Amino acid sequence: MNPSTEISGSCHCGTVTFDLTLSSGLDSLSRCNCSMCRRRGAIVVSVPLASLSITQGEENLSLYQFNTKTAKHYFCRTCGIYTHHQRRSNPQEFAVNIGCLEGIDPFDLGEIVTTDGINHSCDQKAR
Ligand SMILES: [Zn+2]
Numbered sequence: 001m002n003p004s005t006e007i008s009g010s011c012h013c014g015t016v017t018f019d020l021t022l023s024s025g026l027d028s029l030s031r032c033n034c035s036m037c038r039r040r041g042a043i044v045v046s047v048p049l050a051s052l053s054i055t056q057g058e059e060n061l062s063l064y065q066f067n068t069k070t071a072k073h074y075f076c077r078t079c080g081i082y083t084h085h086q087r088r089s090n091p092q093e094f095a096v097n098i099g100c101l102e103g104i105d106p107f108d109l110g111e112i113v114t115t116d117g118i119n120h121s122c123d124q125k126a127r
Pocket of ligand 1: 011012013014015016076077078079080081
């Protein structure tokens with residue numbers, strides 16, 4: 001994949017669509033073992049906030065927040081598919097569900113880094 005790539009994505013029912021600019025390809029793929037991500041199971045790519053634009057259906061996105069309520073998790077209220085979230089570790093970034101991206105096969109990516117979200121530095125005081 002080219003270093004800088006425009007790619008489009010959508011939820012399952014197609015109500016929510018978005019455009020994504022990947023400035024460094026799929027270099028920053030990760031999954032995470034926190035209480036949310038281990039249930040969700042998505043592999044994500046991290047991008048600067050400005051690199052994601054919702055092109056359709058923004059009003060159909062639900063927002064879910066928990067714990068420190070820093071991260072903002074968005075999903076389609078019709079089909080339930082998680083599209084993206086604003087990251088807690090770096091609120092200047094979105095993490096985007098690569099399963100929603102056109103032309104990318106999440107099962108064909110090799111080894112994916114697992115973020116140790118269950119031991120997140122933002123939670124250490126509360127434990
Ligand atoms: Zn949908």
